[in-house]
Every structure is written in C-alpha cells, then in structure tokens.
Amino acid sequence: MFDVFFDYRGLFIEGLLVTLQLNAIVVVLSVAGGALIGVARHYGGKIVRVVLGIPVDILRSIPLLVVLIWVFFASPMVFGTRYIDPFVAAVIGLSLTQGAYISEIVRGGLASVRSTQTRAGLALGMTRTQVVTRVVAPQALIRMLPPIGSQVAIGIKDSTLASVIAVPELFRQSQIVIGDSMQPFVVLTTLMVFYFVLVMIVVRLIDMLYTRVAARGAS
Amino acid sequence: MTDSLDTRKMAMSGAEPLVLLDGISHAYPNGKVSLTELSFAVHPGEVVCLLGPSGSGKSTAIRCVNMLEPVTAGRLVFEGIDVTAKDVNQVEVRKRVGMVFQNFELFPHMSVLKNVAIGPIVSLKRPKAEAYDLARELLAKVGLSDKGDVLPSQLSGGQQQRVAIARALAMQPDVMLFDEPTSALDPEMVGEVLAVMRKLAEEGMTMVVVTHEMRFARNVADWVVVMEDGRLVEEGTPERIFEQPRMERTRAFFGKLEEQDGVLPTG
Amino acid sequence: MIARTVGFEWDAFGSSFAPLLEGAVMTVVLTVVVMLLSVPIGVGLALLRLSRHKVVRAIATGWVEVWRATPVLLQLFWVFYVLPALTGITLSPFLVAIVAFTGHVSAFLSETFRAGIASIRPQQRQAALSLGMTPAQSFIVVVGPQAWWRILPAFANTWVSLFKDTALVSTIAVADISYIGLQLRQETFMTLEVLTAMALMYLALGYPQAKLADWLERRFGVKE
Ligand SMILES: Nc1ncnc2c1ncn2[C@@H]1O[C@H](COP(=O)(O)OP(=O)(O)OP(=O)(O)O)[C@@H](O)[C@H]1O
C-alpha cells in the first residue's frame, strides 16, 4: 500500500525539499520584514503609520491564493518581464502576506507594554533608545512569541497553495503522483499526517520556548 | 468558670442543628487532601466563625456546605436531611443557602439591580416585577438604593460586597455563608460590610463566616471553629477560644496574627 | 501566453466586474452557509472538550487538533477524493467545499469557544450555582454572556479567514470569484486587467470585514 512512496520517491523527495526551502525562506523574510514594518508603524508617527498601513491592510483583506496568482501571472506585465519563476513568485506572495500579519503582531506587542514601564526606565536615567532596547523590546518580544508561532504554522499550511502556481512543492508533487498512480487515499492521508506532525513540532517548540521565558514578559 | 464560658446557647435550647458536618473529608481532583474528618454543627440563628491559617481548608469546608464541592466521606446534614445521599437535588439545597464570596463575584454584565433580582427570577421563577421590588428593598437595606441602575464595576469594593450580600439575601435563604467577605477590601471599606453583617446577625440570620476579622469573631460569633490542615483544632464560644485557647496550635495561630496586626481583641 | 506590449486595457478591466460579481454571490453564500453550520458544531465540540469524561475529551480534542493543524487545501482534496472512495458517497464540488470548510471552521471555532468559556473564572459559575441555578442556567445566564464578548473578536477573525479561504474552492471548480476570474483570464487573455479586477473585488468585500474585525479586537480584545 505504501509502495507508492517508494515508486515515486524522486518526486516526493524533491517536493519535501522544496516545501522546506520555501518555508525557511518565507519565515526569515516575513519575520524580518514584518518586524521592520511593525517597528516603523509603532514608532514612526502618524504619516508612517498610515502609509505603511495601506499595503498591510490590502494584504490582510485579499486571499493568499489571489495574491499568489496575481504575483505569478499579472505582476510580470507590470514590470515588463513577461515571466517570473514560480518558486520566486511563491516566496514573494507568501512573504508579503505573512509579513503583513507579523507586522501587526509586532505592532500590537510593542503597544501592549504599559507606558509606565517606559516612564520607569526614563526615571532611571535611560535614554529613549535604551528604554526601547532594554525595557520595552524584550517584554514585547516574549509576548509576540505565541502569535508569531501560530502565524508561522499558518504559513506552513498555506505553503501548499504554491501548488496552484505549479511550484514543485510537496502537495503539487503528490497531485502528480495521484494522477499517475490513482492512489489518492494513501497519498493524501500520509500528507495530512506529515503536515500535522510538522505543524505540531513547530507549535510545541515555540510553546516550550515561551513557557521558559513567559514570566519575563509580564510586567 | 470554663463551664459558663463554654455554654452554647442555641445548642442548649435543644434545637436540631441547621447544618451538621459529620466527619466530612474532601480531596481535590489533583489528589490534594483538603479536609479530613471535619465535624461541627450550626444551629438556627447562630453565627459560627471559621478561623485558621491560610490553606487550612476553610473555603473548601464552606463550599462543601453549599455542595459546590463534593465530599468524599462523611455526612452533610442540612435541615435534618442527609444531603450526601445520592438522590438529593443539589440545586434545591443551594436555593436555601446563600453565599458571599471573597471577590464579590457580582455578574459584570448585569446592572446592580438585576444582579440582586436574578436569583429569584431564574431559580425561583418569581415574576419579574416581584423580584425587582424585593431587589430594591434589599438594596435599600444595605444602603445602596440609589445604585440599582449602574454596573457593578462602577461601585467601590465595599459597595460591591454589600450588593453581593443583598443578592444572596434575595433568595431568602435559611443560612448565609461568607468566605472572607472583607479580605479583598481596602481597610476603610471593611467597616461598612461588617456593619451589614452585624445587622443580619442581630435579625437572627444563621451565618457561617470565614474571616480574619478577629474583632468581628469575638463580638458577633456565637461559636468559633478553629481549623488547621483540613482538621478541626478546637471549637468553643469566642470568649473561651480567645481567652483560654486549649490547643497549642490555636495559640500559635493567634500569635502569628498578633505579629501581623499587633491586635487581638481582648474582652 | 500571448505577449502584449501596450498598457492597461481599461475596457477589459471594467467589463470583468459583472461576471466577477456573480462569483461574489457564490463566495458570500459559501461563507455564510459554512458559518451557520460551524457555529452549532463548534459549540458542541467545545462542550465535548470541556466534558468530564476523559475519553470524550481526548477524542474531541484530537479531532479538533487534526482539522486545525493540517492545510485547508489538503482537507478540500481529501474530502473530494478520499471521502467518495471510503464511503461511496460522491458529493458535488459545492457540497465538498461545504463539508471541508465546515470541518475546518468548526474546529477553529470550538477552540475559540472553549478558550472563551475557560477565561471566565470558576467563581462566577459558583456564584450562579449558589443562587440555586442549574448548571445549564448558570451557563446561559452568567458564563455564556460574559464569554461572548471575549469570543467575539476571535470569531470575527475566523469569519474573515473563512471568507478569504473560500477562494480555494476554485481548485475544485466551484464558481466563486477566483474561479470566474481565472476562467475569464483564459478566455480573454487580459491577464493583468482581469486578475487586478479580481483582487479589487476581494479587497472591496474583504477590507470592511477586516477593519470590523480589527475594531472588535480593539474594543473587546483581552489586554495583557
Ligand atoms: N482547586 C484546587 N485544587 C487543588 N487544591 C486546592 C484547590 N483549592 C484549594 N486547594 C488546596 O486545598 C487546601 C485548602 O484550601 P482552602 O482554599 O480551602 O484554604 P483556606 O483555609 O480557605 O485558605 P485561605 O485563607 O488562603 O483562603 C490548600 O492547601 C489549597 O492549596
């Protein structure tokens, strides 16, 4: 019954590698980008907040599938390149969407640290920058951990959507195998288990990390 | 001398106890044993104060009386009926037992008046108009007739606790349970709540009170029960317990209180 | 792909909206039907997860975890391909979408409901019980109404996610906005115009929902 995985191992291994690569790149880009935008929106004053809020809100209002399709099919026409590599399109689409959500988490985390903490820091003679890096950011970072963890989990699950623009990730390869082998049950069920385990590992790791530091985030 | 100090008026009158804890034990689901063979009686019209250090099981005991915690062994007799028997309707027992909580536990989504009226409306199926009339009457009794329309969060702690007492009274219970009713209050608000409780006691309400207010226990209680580690240490009239504690553990407990507050109510 | 050199065809862009609007009806119907089914099922699952019986609790929790931790696209395909093979029942693509999304959304809602109920401190329930209420009455009169305001923001976010996730039904040929957009693109070759119109369609519908959810979060969300 599980022969199918051996028979098509080449496709599956490629798919697995592409899925892992895609997610690794997206996590790095979206966390870095989201942090940058979140910090800028929190500390940047009204104009920065409103201007950067526009792309964030657009990305949060449109389905990821539509973002991916637009980036893959339509954006080359805007930039006159005619073609974009599906993997690159998937990285862009996923990172933009994930980054938008993460920027909101970062902004909310910074805002959740009570202003009395800032005052306490200033009262000790710290500069504004020191207050941010020594007092506010560490607490905010700990509080952001759980929601960022959930968002990363969402990103892993959503990476299956890259199959729609023919990125040879795990789900796409599986569909090819199903078409060829006519064994949807085994393949799709195993895939379910795979994603379940992957997501659980990520969630549990972040949980463990969080419980170790949680007390330091509650002022 | 000791004899006269130890006279229990209500018990002497020969009345049946209203509430009787007869060797009850209790353990929490996590295995923590909180009560071990605890026995004491509450007679009609009596004020019984439960004293003891933190974690001694006072709250658990009082929740057992209200059947909010299931006893694992022993008998709990309420108005002559063994309510630990299988076929007893807990809800019917709770309708006749009022309870006041340390943190008030008013319902934050209801007006003060509705908080007081909700028990009769939902549990006793009283007509709304009648329940609200009673609620207004009881709010007046606790000195808050002008606060009926506000939300609990707009009241001070002392006011909230007085509303909570009115809410419990609205069920016209046969006995009132108080679990540290003044512990969550700022010192200046303790008095107004104790005054309401004292008035209730004078009207003849049967009360079981967990408290750290030694002066209240001394002056209002008819009977004092001292607990430690889920067991009864000793019981007696307040005069006897405060002036001639027999057990070393009672003396130790009073000694600690004295260190903290610097006061013990003497005669 | 047909190469085009000149700019944006406004006519093609403008005429995309009428067919896309038909797709929007399907998108909205899917969202509303799935939500109507998921709320009662989610409440049921939440109550099972708060059950006193260990086995019931474990099974309900496992069911919910599986639906929450696997990709919804995979769930859609699983219901599409595997359910007929297992049960012999073949559902129309529309019903496949309803079943898969209801499984998905009810699992998320059950977690929201469970957490909302658990966030009300147990003394509130005890206070209700001590007034002689039955367990059911204390839930309906005291715990439920308080939990509702805690639940509302997360509920709104789940709603918005569902609205966007329904775009996946285009992969099994249910004629929603994205399916019609992709069809239109193939027929007209006006890729940029059609796909931009499609994105704007989603934006017009999704933006107010997202903003409403944000507002609910600010207004009722638990702080600290
Ligand atoms: N829900 C619970 N689960 C497990 N153990 C509990 C629970 N509630 C109380 N306990 C434990 O049971 C024992 C008795 O607790 P209880 O609250 O009855 O004491 P108490 O005398 O009211 O103390 P305090 O003066 O602090 O209110 C304590 O050791 C406490 O830690």
Ligand SMILES: [Mg+2]
């Ligand atoms: Mg207590």
